[in-house]
Amino acid sequence: AGSVKAGKMPEGEKMRQCKQEEEQQQKEEEREGLIEFYSSYQELFQFFCSNTTIHGAIRLVCSKKNKMKTAFWSVLFFLTFGLMYWQFGILYREYFSYPVNLNLNLNSDRLTFPAVTLCTLNPYRYSAIREQLDKLDQITHQTLLDLYDYNMSLPRSDWSTLSTQRRSSRSLLHHVQRHPLQRQKRDNLVNLPENSPSVDKNDWKIGFVLCNENNNCFHQAYSSGVDAVREWYSFHYINILAQVPDAKALDESDFENFIYACRFNEATCDKANYTHFHHPLYGNCYTFNDNSSSLWTSSLPGINNGLSLVVRTEQNDFIPLLSTVTGARVMVHDQNEPAFMDDGGFNVRPGIETSISMRKEMTVRLGGSYSDCTEDGSDVPVQNLYSSRYTEQVCIRSCFQLNMVERCGCAYYFYPLPDGAEYCDYTKHTAWGYCYYKLLAEFKADVLGCFHKCRKPCKMTQYQLSAGYSRWPSAVSEDWVFYMLSQQNKYNITSKRNGVAKVNIFFEEWNYKTNGESPAFTVVTLLSQLGNQWSLWFGSSVLSVMELAELVLDFIAITFILAFRWFRSRQKLSLPRPPPNTQDNTAFQDEAPALSTPHRFTVEAVVTTLPSYNSLEPRGPSRDGEVGHK
Numbered sequence: 001a002g003s004v005k006a007g008k009m010p011e012g013e014k015m016r017q018c019k020q021e022e023e024q025q026q027k028e029e030e031r032e033g034l035i036e037f038y039s040s041y042q043e044l045f046q047f048f049c050s051n052t053t054i055h056g057a058i059r060l061v062c063s064k065k066n067k068m069k070t071a072f073w074s075v076l077f078f079l080t081f082g083l084m085y086w087q088f089g090i091l092y093r094e095y096f097s098y099p100v101n102l103n104l105n106l107n108s109d110r111l112t113f114p115a116v117t118l119c120t121l122n123p124y125r126y127s128a129i130r131e132q133l134d135k136l137d138q139i140t141h142q143t144l145l146d147l148y149d150y151n152m153s154l155p156r157s158d159w160s161t162l163s164t165q166r167r168s169s170r171s172l173l174h175h176v177q178r179h180p181l182q183r184q185k186r187d188n189l190v191n192l193p194e195n196s197p198s199v200d201k202n203d204w205k206i207g208f209v210l211c212n213e214n215n216n217c218f219h220q221a222y223s224s225g226v227d228a229v230r231e232w233y234s235f236h237y238i239n240i241l242a243q244v245p246d247a248k249a250l251d252e253s254d255f256e257n258f259i260y261a262c263r264f265n266e267a268t269c270d271k272a273n274y275t276h277f278h279h280p281l282y283g284n285c286y287t288f289n290d291n292s293s294s295l296w297t298s299s300l301p302g303i304n305n306g307l308s309l310v311v312r313t314e315q316n317d318f319i320p321l322l323s324t325v326t327g328a329r330v331m332v333h334d335q336n337e338p339a340f341m342d343d344g345g346f347n348v349r350p351g352i353e354t355s356i357s358m359r360k361e362m363t364v365r366l367g368g369s370y371s372d373c374t375e376d377g378s379d380v381p382v383q384n385l386y387s388s389r390y391t392e393q394v395c396i397r398s399c400f401q402l403n404m405v406e407r408c409g410c411a412y413y414f415y416p417l418p419d420g421a422e423y424c425d426y427t428k429h430t431a432w433g434y435c436y437y438k439l440l441a442e443f444k445a446d447v448l449g450c451f452h453k454c455r456k457p458c459k460m461t462q463y464q465l466s467a468g469y470s471r472w473p474s475a476v477s478e479d480w481v482f483y484m485l486s487q488q489n490k491y492n493i494t495s496k497r498n499g500v501a502k503v504n505i506f507f508e509e510w511n512y513k514t515n516g517e518s519p520a521f522t523v524v525t526l527l528s529q530l531g532n533q534w535s536l537w538f539g540s541s542v543l544s545v546m547e548l549a550e551l552v553l554d555f556i557a558i559t560f561i562l563a564f565r566w567f568r569s570r571q572k573l574s575l576p577r578p579p580p581n582t583q584d585n586t587a588f589q590d591e592a593p594a595l596s597t598p599h600r601f602t603v604e605a606v607v608t609t610l611p612s613y614n615s616l617e618p619r620g621p622s623r624d625g626e627v628g629h630k
Contacts, residue, residue: 004243011030036255038558050553055539084537091412098370099520108511111360113264113296114463115289116505117339119282120258121330121347122318130558132240133319135172140233140321143181147206148225175239175426179433181208181232208232212431220437226324234281234323238413241280242423249284254284260485260500261310262288264296280414281322282329282341290335298507303355306506309484314499326350326498332505333360334461337387343393346467353472353502359464360512365456370519373458382453385416395454400439403448408435472502 038044049058056077125133144150183206206228207221222228255276273296274288288307289296298305313327329347339345348354365373374380377390384390385398401415410424410432411417424432442448473481485500486517534540 008024038554041555041558044551044554044558048547052547052551053540053544079523080537084533087533088530088538091526091533094540095526100366100517101520102371103516103518105516106511107514107515109509110206111298111510111512111617112335113289113298113307113507114332114360115287115335115337117285117287117331117333117341117345118259118309118311118503119279119341119345120318120325121282121313121325122315122323123279123281123283123318123328125319128244129240132172132243133237136176136233136236136240137321137556138230139173144229147183172236176236178426178430179208179232179235181206181209181215181228190616207446208235210431210434210437212434215291216434218434230321230324237281237319237322239424239426242425243427247318255286257312258284259286260488261308261309263308264289265298265305279341283318285341287339287341295335295360301507301509302353303504306504308505309503311348311501311503312499313348313501319467328503330354330356330503330505332356332465333464334463337391338386338388338394340393340397342570348501348548349501350471350498350501351471353470355466355468355470355502355504355506357466357508359508361462361464362514363460363462364513365458365513366517366519367458370517371454371458374455375458377457380453380455382450383418385418387416390457391460392408392454392456396450399448399450399453400443402452403434404439408432412436466508 007518038047052058056073069553098513143151151181199527205221206225207219207225208228209217209219211217213374220231222231247400247606255271255274262273264273269288272291272294274286275290277285277287279285284485296307315326325347328348329341330348331339331341333339333344345348367375377384377395380390380395382395382399384394385401386394388394397415401411402418404412404415405418405421408424408429410429411421413423417423422428424436426432439448443450446452531542535543538544579609
């Protein structure tokens with residue numbers, strides 16, 4: 001037995017040596033695994049599904065022996081992916097639509113009182129154009145007499161001045177005759193003769209015709225005779241104003257005869273608190289609190305802490321054909337903004353005390369990708385013709401005026417004059433009326449693109465107004481009120497009810513509202529929503545996303561590797577074959593790569609038991625003991 005164990009010792013050492021070699025080879029293979037890659041898509045996908053933290057992926061590998069389960073989990077897995085990315089698409093679409101949240105803030109502070117513009121509501125008969133206006137009144141008198149058999153009364157003083165300006169009167173008459181006021185049949189009565197008994201005076205439209213140099217005419221017609229006469233008279237009135245070389249000749253301020261009393265915060269106003277300008281249709285206008293160096297502030301709300309005005313509304317030496325109402329026109333606006341009386345103004349009734357309460361409201365919009373608002377108008381392709389800051393109405397009127405100068409060769413009198421241009425006047429621009437009304441129709445239809453070019457400002461201040469009315473002065477106090485006005489302001493009372501009016505403008509409350517915008521969908525919100533969707537459908541985290549990204553990169557890498565191998569194999573097949581005399585060398589070359597290719601051998605150890613020395617010696621106890629001893 002001892003000899004057998006001694007003979008088997010080399011076999012055990014050999015087994016240990018083989019085991020050590022196998023462990024060393026395994027370590028070498030592990031070291032080589034740092035740079036090795038997957039050999040197929042199946043191996044990559046199986047490794048990903050077995051080791052990823054994405055829920056449901058392991059089911060694709062565990063159930064591979066059951067094809068029905070594998071198909072079910074495959075469909076469920078990719079359907080879940082599709083639904084998740086559909087939700088991702090919705091989130092991205094919402095993010096790139098740049099939605100905003102509206103923030104409403106209520107602030108309490110001392111408020112800067114806004115600018116207040118008050119106009120007489122009737123254009124004044126200025127001395128610089130008095131003679132031409134008298135002649136225009138005479139022509140209008142004759143026109144109304146011919147069209148409507150209406151004998152409009154005119155003061156004698158107006159008739160007496162006509163002989164002093166015969167040359168200008170003949171020129172005015174010539175241009176008025178070129179643009180006469182005339183009647184036109186309605187569309188459904190065009191084919192009937194004028195003396196037909198079925199045609200009544202009420203079946204006519206009244207208007208005037210404007211033609212250009214090529215005798216292309218534009219018919220400006222109105223269904224109302226009042227509107228037609230007023231528009232026709234206004235057209236000639238604008239031409240008369242445009243002929244005045246110096247605009248300062250129309251600056252005839254008569255503050256004391258229009259505003260009898262002015263008080264703010266129980267303090268009397270003075271000349272430093274207002275500015276004056278002339279409006280072609282609303283006459284003399286006065287803007288209070290427009291001086292940026294000393295603006296009024298309201299310490300308390302209420303009617304006693306605002307602006308209080310007593311104004312004269314009796315018409316005297318005005319032009320009745322331009323304005324058919326009595327009273328005054330008032331507008332509240334922000335400083336450094338022009339007063340567009342047509343847009344935001346409203347009329348004050350005579351014999352009435354009008355109390356106007358205000359609420360200040362500021363709007364702050366987000367620019368850039370969130371809206372098309374502009375900060376200061378510098379990025380708007382329209383030149384600002386007003387000496388004020390940018391507003392949407394300023395831009396729209398500037399746009400129309402610039403198109404007017406470009407198309408008609410002159411500027412409209414109601415708007416500021418661009419550099420190098422002159423106001424339209426039919427003594428110099430005979431066809432400007434035709435061009436103006438055609439351009440006005442295009443402007444209203446937005447053919448000029450002014451409403452598209454002019455954007456809203458990102459910051460704007462508005463005043464929400466509400467008015468209350470009461471009779472002023474009352475029946476029991478009107479006698480002493482008018483007596484005091486006649487003594488203090490030398491006001492000759494001719495119509496007590498239509499002579500004066502009172503206006504109170506004040507803040508309703510001390511608080512003002514700010515409407516601001518903030519991004520509703522930021523990058524942080526987007527990432528949070530994406531994470532919520534990912535956790536909902538797969539119950540994983542950011543590291544799971546990195547695993548998926550790694551899978552995509554590995555897939556791309558395998559694709560490149562397989563494509564490179566395919567390209568190399570195609571390249572070897574395309575090499576030309578060697579000639580026959582080099583057959584032995586070719587065979588050798590063909591075998592050489594095979595020799596260089598490592599082969600895996602299987603070594604099997606066969607152990608054969610050798611005959612023992614005991615079989616060669618004589619058997620006996622003594623001998624066995626001796627041999628065993630050796």
